[in-house]
Amino acid sequence: MTAENVFEVEHVTLxxxxxxxxxxxxxxxxxxxxxxxxxxxxxxxxxxxxxxTGVYQPQEGTITFHRADGRxxxxxxxxxHRVAGAGVARTFQASRMFSALSAFDNVKIGAxxxxxxxxxxxxxxxxxxxxxxxxxxxxxxxxxxxVGLADRANVIAASLSYGERRRLEIARGLATLPxxxxxxxxxxxxxxxxxxDLARLIRRVRDELGVTILxxxxxxxxxxxxxxxxxxxxFGSVIAEGTPAEIxxxxxxxxxxxGTSAEASA
Amino acid sequence: MIPTFLQRAPIRRLLIVLGIVAVVELITGPPGSxxxxxxxxxxxxxxxxxxxxxxxxxxxVEFVALALVAWGIVEFWTxxxxxxxxxxxxALAGPRQVSEKRPVRVGFALALLxxxxxxxxxxxxxxxxxxxxxYVAIYVLLAIGLNVVVGFAGLLDLGYVAFYAIGAYTTAWxxxxxxxxxxxxxxxxxxxxIPFAVVFVVIAGVLLGAPTLRLRGxxxxxxxxxxxxxxxxxxxxxYGITGGSTxxxxxxxxxxxxxxxxxxxxxxxxxxxxLALGSVVLFLVVFSLLQRSRVGRAWTAIREDEVAAESLxxxxxxxxxxxxxxxxxxxxxxxxxxASADNFLFPSSFTLVFSINILVLVILGGMGSIxxxxxxxxxxxxxxxxxxxxxxxxxxxxxLYIYVGALLITMMIFRPAGLIPSRQRRREITLYExxxxxxxxxxxxxxxx
Numbered sequence: 001m002t003a004e005n006v007f008e009v010e011h012v013t014l015x016x017x018x019x020x021x022x023x024x025x026x027x028x029x030x031x032x033x034x035x036x037x038x039x040x041x042x043x044x045x046x047x048x049x050x051x052x053t054g055v056y057q058p059q060e061g062t063i064t065f066h067r068a069d070g071r072x073x074x075x076x077x078x079x080x081h082r083v084a085g086a087g088v089a090r091t092f093q094a095s096r097m098f099s100a101l102s103a104f105d106n107v108k109i110g111a112x113x114x115x116x117x118x119x120x121x122x123x124x125x126x127x128x129x130x131x132x133x134x135x136x137x138x139x140x141x142x143x144x145x146x147v148g149l150a151d152r153a154n155v156i157a158a159s160l161s162y163g164e165r166r167r168l169e170i171a172r173g174l175a176t177l178p179x180x181x182x183x184x185x186x187x188x189x190x191x192x193x194x195x196x197d198l199a200r201l202i203r204r205v206r207d208e209l210g211v212t213i214l215x216x217x218x219x220x221x222x223x224x225x226x227x228x229x230x231x232x233x234x235f236g237s238v239i240a241e242g243t244p245a246e247i248x249x250x251x252x253x254x255x256x257x258x259g260t261s262a263e264a265s266a
Numbered sequence: 267m268i269p270t271f272l273q274r275a276p277i278r279r280l281l282i283v284l285g286i287v288a289v290v291e292l293i294t295g296p297p298g299s300x301x302x303x304x305x306x307x308x309x310x311x312x313x314x315x316x317x318x319x320x321x322x323x324x325x326x327v328e329f330v331a332l333a334l335v336a337w338g339i340v341e342f343w344t345x346x347x348x349x350x351x352x353x354x355x356x357a358l359a360g361p362r363q364v365s366e367k368r369p370v371r372v373g374f375a376l377a378l379l380x381x382x383x384x385x386x387x388x389x390x391x392x393x394x395x396x397x398x399x400x401y402v403a404i405y406v407l408l409a410i411g412l413n414v415v416v417g418f419a420g421l422l423d424l425g426y427v428a429f430y431a432i433g434a435y436t437t438a439w440x441x442x443x444x445x446x447x448x449x450x451x452x453x454x455x456x457x458x459x460i461p462f463a464v465v466f467v468v469i470a471g472v473l474l475g476a477p478t479l480r481l482r483g484x485x486x487x488x489x490x491x492x493x494x495x496x497x498x499x500x501x502x503x504x505y506g507i508t509g510g511s512t513x514x515x516x517x518x519x520x521x522x523x524x525x526x527x528x529x530x531x532x533x534x535x536x537x538x539x540x541l542a543l544g545s546v547v548l549f550l551v552v553f554s555l556l557q558r559s560r561v562g563r564a565w566t567a568i569r570e571d572e573v574a575a576e577s578l579x580x581x582x583x584x585x586x587x588x589x590x591x592x593x594x595x596x597x598x599x600x601x602x603x604x605a606s607a608d609n610f611l612f613p614s615s616f617t618l619v620f621s622i623n624i625l626v627l628v629i630l631g632g633m634g635s636i637x638x639x640x641x642x643x644x645x646x647x648x649x650x651x652x653x654x655x656x657x658x659x660x661x662x663x664x665x666l667y668i669y670v671g672a673l674l675i676t677m678m679i680f681r682p683a684g685l686i687p688s689r690q691r692r693r694e695i696t697l698y699e700x701x702x703x704x705x706x707x708x709x710x711x712x713x714x715x
Binding site for chain 2 (some may be wrong): 097114
């Protein structure tokens with residue numbers, strides 16, 4: 001229970017009817033770490049993400065989110081927008097942009113403060129509203145530059161390339177000023193050169209913005225080069241934990257990915 | 267086996283048009299009778315009619331001619347439509363750029379406002395002066411309010427009439443026209459019903475919204491449908507409070523009396539027109555400011571993808587309830603104006619059909635586009651007033667729904683985003699048609715569950 005941890009997940013079990021999606025999962029993430037969760041399809045990776053962000057409510061266990069200011073929050077039982085407001089941003093496996101809006105507006109919606117004002121305050125555009133508006137415009141422009149989409153600001157999100165959309169989604173998540181950014185298969189559907197760019201971008205997010213990164217990824221090359229530590233999920237349970245080198249050598253992991261020799265011969 | 271010549275697209279389209287026209291002919295023809303069971307058919311097709319006043323012939327000739335003209339237009343459009351449209355957009359690019367400049371837009375709005383102010387003097391006809399209020403202004407007010415709910419926030423509300431009813435009943439209550447004693451023990455002027463009505467409908471919006479807006483799509487539509495019905499049933503059955511099914515006939519005309527200024531509305535429609543025009547302008551300003559604010563952007567985000575919006579810290583329930591309450595406010599206004607202009611009130615005027623009418627105005631005008639909804643409401647309501655005032659031969663009031671329905675279907679085929687669509691909405695619809703990716707109705711969160 002050290003304060004250096006951002007996430008502490010203890011004995012979390014998530015069920016959908018009779019299907020056990022997460023089975024007694026315990027893990028932790030250190031602040032400033034690039035952590036990856038890997039595993040075969042259906043292993044429960046996205047369920048874990050949805051549990052960490054308040055979208056799913058696990059039936060058992062605890063998930064604690066420790067903020068940099070020393071305050072902690074129990075995630076289970078909180079609504080997704082509360083968790084997001086506390087500093088957990090995410091991207092989605094099938095990218096979920098506001099497709100009909102420009103890249104700029106996509107990020108700006110993330111950058112805006114969504115509480116603490118009423119209908120009248122937002123409408124009248126008093127000095128505070130105008131100030132907030134200018135600040136979110138500046139923040140948006142800065143983030144678009146950071147992810148390399150400054151010249152695409154006015155393009156409609158739907159007409160961006162797949163790789164650009166992935167970067168835009170990262171910018172939108174970062175606009176909420178998170179402490180942790182959860183990336184759900186950021187490299188899915190991108191080409192090799194876009195993958196390299198993305199890996200560089202993810203590392204810059206951590207190094208330059210100090211945002212902790214939790215990553216789900218299928219592309220092993222990307223994961224192994226990017227992650228500092230990994231968890232391997234299979235059938236909803238954590239089967240291994242360690243550095244990329246340790247994971248690569250772990251017989252249990254190899255078995256999960258390639259099947260046992262008994263299965264192979266059957 | 268279908269003969270080969272029937273498989274050619276133009277022939278097929280001709281047959282479809284002929285089929286539609288034959289149905290229209292039957293619908294608009296005389297009804298059948300017990301003595302002559304087939305008279306509906308023979309009357310529809312073989313009745314003598316004048317060919318647009320030129321020569322005498324039978325109805326079917328007239329309709330075949332109509333079908334050929336319609337078919338000609340369809341054929342022309344399928345062959346040359348794309349070219350015309352692309353040339354048109356090239357030719358309109360310049361004017362469009364000019365029209366997007368702020369001073370031009372403000373100037374245009376002011377010109378329209380002046381036209382709106384002068385309108386009752388241009389239309390110097392008792393029927394149309396009163397129609398401007400009862401058919402047009404009230405409906406514009408209702409349509410722009412529903413547009414906030416349906417167009418901005420993307421919530422299908424089929425019980426919008428409830429807020430209109432609450433506004434009207436509040437007026438009756440405040441002025442002492444109901445069996446319930448008025449607030450503070452003595453009746454107030456109908457003009458002061460406005461703040462009461464706005465507060466009441468906003469409260470009703472929050473009360474209805476807070477529990478129900480957790481539902482999505484169809485479920486929400488069904489619950490709002492129920493709410494609309496509940497209000498009507500309450501009004502009908504709570505004799506001691508609402509006066510029951512006979513309603514009330516004693517609502518006074520509004521009086522504005524502050525200090526030395528006093529103005530009394532009477533029977534003449536024009537002062538009500540100005541009252542309604544004032545409210546329309548007020549709400550147009552309020553709603554367009556809101557649309558451009560962060561509240562409007564949060565609504566857009568929720569409408570496009572609620573899950574993604576929530577992941578950015580937007581509380582969907584809060585903003586949906588806000589949309590419900592804000593949208594209800596203009597219906598409250600409309601209720602006050604109608605009740606005090608008419609002096610009377612019946613529960614039977616607040617029906618489901620009324621809610622659907624308003625929704626049709628919003629859809630035809632262009633969901634989410636304020637100017638579209640205003641224009642759409644004006645056009646439909648003027649047509650309706652015209653048809654009621656000077657009905658063509660054989661026209662009966664319920665026939666209106668046939669025409670509005672046909673118009674709605676035609677719109678959905680050729681201009682699915684409405685008459686003057688909002689740019690975002692148009693994009694959303696094209697995106698939805700090309701792929702289902704990222705649509706708000708999609709609740710899939712990932713592949714592993």
